[in-house]
Amino acid sequence: MDTDNNKNIFDQLNKECNEYSKAIFLESCVEVAKNGEQFGLTTEDCFPEVHCALGLPYYSIAVFGGVMSQMPQAFDLIDKSKEMGVGSMTCSGPKLAMYMVESGMIPKPNMIITGNQPCDAISALGDLVNSYKPWADVPKFYMSAPHDKSEESYVFYGKQMRAAAAFLEDILGRKLDMNKLKQISEEANKQCQLMLELQVLKSAVPTPIDWTWGRSATRIARWGSRVGSPVVTEWLERLVAATEQRVKEKKGIDGITEKIRFMWYDMVPTSSEKLFSRLANELGAVELMDYYNWGGPWTPIDTSSEEAMFTSFAKRYLKDTPMVKHAMGTVQSFTDDITRLYKELKCDAVVLGLNIGHKEQNAMYRVIEDICRERGIPIQMIGCDLWDERYMTGDQIFDKIQMFFEVSGLIK
Amino acid sequence: MESIKSSDVFKKFSGIATSLKNSEIENWKKQGGKVIGYFCPVIPEEVFIAGGILPFRMRGTGSTTTDSADVYLKPVNCGFPRHTFNQALIGEYDFLDGLVVNTCCDTIMRLAVDWEHAGIKTPFIYSLDNAHAGGEAMVGHFRNQLQKMKDAVEKYFNVEITEQKLQDAIKLCNETKLLQQKLYELRKLPNPPITGSETVAVMVAGSSMPKEQYNKDLKTLLDELGNVNTDKKYSARLMIIGCGHDDTLLCDIIEELGAVVVTDQTCFGSRVMIKTISEEGDDPLMSIAGYLVLDVPYCPKTIGTHPERKQFTMGLAKDYKVDGAVGQCFISCDPWAAELYLLKSEFQEAGIPFIWFEREYIPDLIGQLKTRVEAFIETINN
Numbered sequence: 059m060d061t062d063n064n065k066n067i068f069d070q071l072n073k074e075c076n077e078y079s080k081a082i083f084l085e086s087c088v089e090v091a092k093n094g095e096q097f098g099l100t101t102e103d104c105f106p107e108v109h110c111a112l113g114l115p116y117y118s119i120a121v122f123g124g125v126m127s128q129m130p131q132a133f134d135l136i137d138k139s140k141e142m143g144v145g146s147m148t149c150s151g152p153k154l155a156m157y158m159v160e161s162g163m164i165p166k167p168n169m170i171i172t173g174n175q176p177c178d179a180i181s182a183l184g185d186l187v188n189s190y191k192p193w194a195d196v197p198k199f200y201m202s203a204p205h206d207k208s209e210e211s212y213v214f215y216g217k218q219m220r221a222a223a224a225f226l227e228d229i230l231g232r233k234l235d236m237n238k239l240k241q242i243s244e245e246a247n248k249q250c251q252l253m254l255e256l257q258v259l260k261s262a263v264p265t266p267i268d269w270t271w272g273r274s275a276t277r278i279a280r281w282g283s284r285v286g287s288p289v290v291t292e293w294l295e296r297l298v299a300a301t302e303q304r305v306k307e308k309k310g311i312d313g314i315t316e317k318i319r320f321m322w323y324d325m326v327p328t329s330s331e332k333l334f335s336r337l338a339n340e341l342g343a344v345e346l347m348d349y350y351n352w353g354g355p356w357t358p359i360d361t362s363s364e365e366a367m368f369t370s371f372a373k374r375y376l377k378d379t380p381m382v383k384h385a386m387g388t389v390q391s392f393t394d395d396i397t398r399l400y401k402e403l404k405c406d407a408v409v410l411g412l413n414i415g416h417k418e419q420n421a422m423y424r425v426i427e428d429i430c431r432e433r434g435i436p437i438q439m440i441g442c443d444l445w446d447e448r449y450m451t452g453d454q455i456f457d458k459i460q461m462f463f464e465v466s467g468l469i470k
Numbered sequence: 471m472e473s474i475k476s477s478d479v480f481k482k483f484s485g486i487a488t489s490l491k492n493s494e495i496e497n498w499k500k501q502g503g504k505v506i507g508y509f510c511p512v513i514p515e516e517v518f519i520a521g522g523i524l525p526f527r528m529r530g531t532g533s534t535t536t537d538s539a540d541v542y543l544k545p546v547n548c549g550f551p552r553h554t555f556n557q558a559l560i561g562e563y564d565f566l567d568g569l570v571v572n573t574c575c576d577t578i579m580r581l582a583v584d585w586e587h588a589g590i591k592t593p594f595i596y597s598l599d600n601a602h603a604g605g606e607a608m609v610g611h612f613r614n615q616l617q618k619m620k621d622a623v624e625k626y627f628n629v630e631i632t633e634q635k636l637q638d639a640i641k642l643c644n645e646t647k648l649l650q651q652k653l654y655e656l657r658k659l660p661n662p663p664i665t666g667s668e669t670v671a672v673m674v675a676g677s678s679m680p681k682e683q684y685n686k687d688l689k690t691l692l693d694e695l696g697n698v699n700t701d702k703k704y705s706a707r708l709m710i711i712g713c714g715h716d717d718t719l720l721c722d723i724i725e726e727l728g729a730v731v732v733t734d735q736t737c738f739g740s741r742v743m744i745k746t747i748s749e750e751g752d753d754p755l756m757s758i759a760g761y762l763v764l765d766v767p768y769c770p771k772t773i774g775t776h777p778e779r780k781q782f783t784m785g786l787a788k789d790y791k792v793d794g795a796v797g798q799c800f801i802s803c804d805p806w807a808a809e810l811y812l813l814k815s816e817f818q819e820a821g822i823p824f825i826w827f828e829r830e831y832i833p834d835l836i837g838q839l840k841t842r843v844e845a846f847i848e849t850i851n852n
Contacts, residue, residue, distance in 0.1 A: 142811065143810075143811055143814070143826075144807050144808055144811045145799070145801075145802070145803065145804050145806075145807030145808070145828065146801060146807075146828055147546055147801055147802040147804075148804045148807055148808075149804075156808070172773055172774065173602070173603070173773055174602035174603065174771065174773050177576055177804075178575055178576045178771065178804040178805055179804045181602070181771060181773055181804070181805060182770070182804040182805050182807065182808035182809075183808075184773050184774075185770060185773065185774075185776055185805070185808050185809065185812065186808055186811070186812065188773075188774055188776060189776045189777075189812050191815075198774065200603040200604070200605070200773045200774030201603060201773070202601055202602040202603035202608055202611075202773065203602065204599050204611070205573045205579065205597075205599045206599040206615065210611075210614060211599075211611075214611045217607075218607065221607070385576070386573075388583070389580075389583045412544070414546045415546075416576075417546065417547055417548075417575070417576035417577045417802060417804075418576035418577070418579065418580055420543065420544035420546050420547050420577075421542075421543050421544075421547050421551070421576065421577045421579075421580035421581070421584065422542075422580045422583055422584065423542075423543075423544060424541055424542045424543075424584070424587070425542070425583055425584065425587045428587065441544070
């Protein structure tokens with residue numbers, strides 16, 4: 059495969075991904091509502107396979123908030139969300155989503171599912187959504203995600219997922235086709251396997267592709283309306299093949315001389331496009347892993363029975379999904395993942411975003427730091443606001459990371 | 471009696487509420503008794519009592535700094551766990567034989583690991599997973615979580631927690647709740663014989679000493695309250711709403727300004743005693759789980775239960791004939807911040823003046839808080 063051809067493949071993949079990704083954005087939700095189609099809202103999507111099998115447009119309000127934080131009007135809306143009076147230290151992403159709900163920016167849905175997962179801020183967002191008076195007559199379903207990681211808890215949450223699916227069935231007036239769900243789940247299993255393959259390929263030195271590709275894969279393979287669609291499988295297969303080709307040719311990220319490999323262990327900040335480009339261009343520091351880039355491993359969905367399917371949806375969601383597994387899991391789930399990925403991806407360092415809204419991370423930062431140091435993993439805590447660059451600009455984060463690399467001896 | 475403040479029993483309660491260590495705990499320990507600290511009323515003290523262990527509700531009373539705790543928790547974390555943890559780091563919780571934390575919030579749930587990592591010598595540490603939504607479906611699962619906690623307590627402390635012992639503990643704690651309900655009933659009077667600050671002391675003491683003695687003392691106090699002069703006129707009857715309310719600061723501010731706090735919707739106050747646990751049935755753990763999930767789903771971390779909280783809160787406002795309500799939450803408490811935002815419109819609709827603010831658990835400066843409360847009371851009086 060020649061260089062031009064390889065570039066053309068990535069350009070084409072990018073174009074298709076941008077098209078598929080639209081399904082998770084507010085614009086799509088507005089369009090669906092305008093067309094009079096039924097759609098659902100959630101604070102955090104725990105079972106994409108289910109709503110895809112139902113053919114139900116289904117949107118995460120938390121994602122709306124996260125996406126909005128990257129829009130030109132974000133600062134204005136964040137300020138308005140603060141003026142509402144909800145918690146001054148509540149995570150800016152969910153807070154922005156709260157404002158979007160309260161100001162009527164989000165169309166009235168036909169059904170709402172909320173839960174406590176993954177954090178207090180999303181739970182609080184759920185409370186606001188459930189109590190939003192113009193949506194008082196919208197049917198609602200509440201879920202309690204257990205923190206306890208035991209088989210009993212997975213079965214319990216799987217049953218809740220089944221009940222939530224029945225709730226959707228009732229409103230839609232159509233049954234969940236179990237054969238279709240099985241088909242989608244098996245396809246989603248393939249997709250998760252491909253995401254893992256992509257992650258393995260990224261461990262090559264130099265890493266063959268930049269951080270945005272993992273995010274693109276997550277957006278279409280784990281979020282939105284195309285989960286379990288053969289179109290996505292085919293897209294991932296082409297991405298994996300094109301990446302593999304670059305590995306064979308020992309090609310790194312175009313235009314970058316890789317010198318430092320690091321993980322950003324959190325969701326990426328709104329400044330990430332500029333920040334990670336600067337780090338790569340100026341320091342040769344490539345970002346290999348973050349919560350959006352998550353390649354798994356994911357628990358395969360056991361399609362042998364309806365109950366087995368829902369229990370494994372619960373496992374995949376609670377045990378494998380980044381942020382959910384970390385915010386609701388033990389400190390070991392955090393540090394063991396950091397250690398595993400640090401080794402697998404041949405990282406030189408780990409940067410913990412330590413978003414000010416992520417109280418659970420901030421409440422165990424010292425333990426994480428000590429465990430990582432004991433294991434010989436250089437780690438730096440940032441303490442930024444992922445959604446509001448004014449709290450700590452991309453340039454300030456850059457300076458902190460640069461200094462960290464210097465004192466760690468990674469920049470000679 | 472001019473004021474309950476002169477009562478010996480009240481002085482005892484007040485002393486217990488304003489410190490962590492007290493003579494009741496000292497005596498308990500001298501007799502070889504064990505003490506378990508627990509962080510939230512969703513962790514049922516009945517289980518510990520049934521095991522012959524004294525439950526102590528965790529708080530940061532007496533803390534003046536978070537210097538030691540800040541090494542483990544960032545300032546973006548709520549002051550309540552930071553101050554409480556700080557007290558543990560400097561040895562103020564040396565009397566604990568065990569600690570139970572729960573998943574009541576993103577910060578508190580991490581304290582178990584911080585506790586161990588910091589090397590605090592509390593031999594038994596347990597994390598309980600809450601139910602995070604209301605409804606029947608949650609009860610059975612939460613019961614199983616309680617069973618796991620009970621098993622762990624039995625195993626570590628080498629005690630047997632039988633169903634009969636659990637039933638007895640439920641009865642004992644129900645007696646406490648009923649006595650506390652009587653106390654709150656007195657606050658419905660036009661000129662209550664007990665102030666909000668005094669009530670906080672009585673309530674906090676209830677989770678810091680053996681229940682049998684507390685119930686005995688509280689009965690005495692209730693008798694004494696019948697002799698308190700109730701001629702004092704107050705400029706406004708207020709209620710306090712929000713998260714853990716284990717100090718008298720806000721009540722003191724309000725009451726120094728001539729108003730009186732007649733009720734509250736807080737987790738050291740009405741939420742722990744407004745209802746009793748069923749003494750019927752042959753599975754006491756199920757009764758406890760049912761009580762916590764279905765009967766008192768009043769913590770805003772419980773998704774989908776705002777309607778119940780609203781009904782409970784507005785019911786209190788009506789029953790206690792409040793002139794206004796003060797919502798407070800500690801900085802960084804996401805669930806309460808959202809809840810107070812929601813309650814604002816409920817109070818507006820009911821025509822009851824409402825003010826809410828965030829505050830530090832132990833504030834350095836109270837001037838601003840005072841000014842806001844003073845302006846609020848003036849608004850009511852005008």
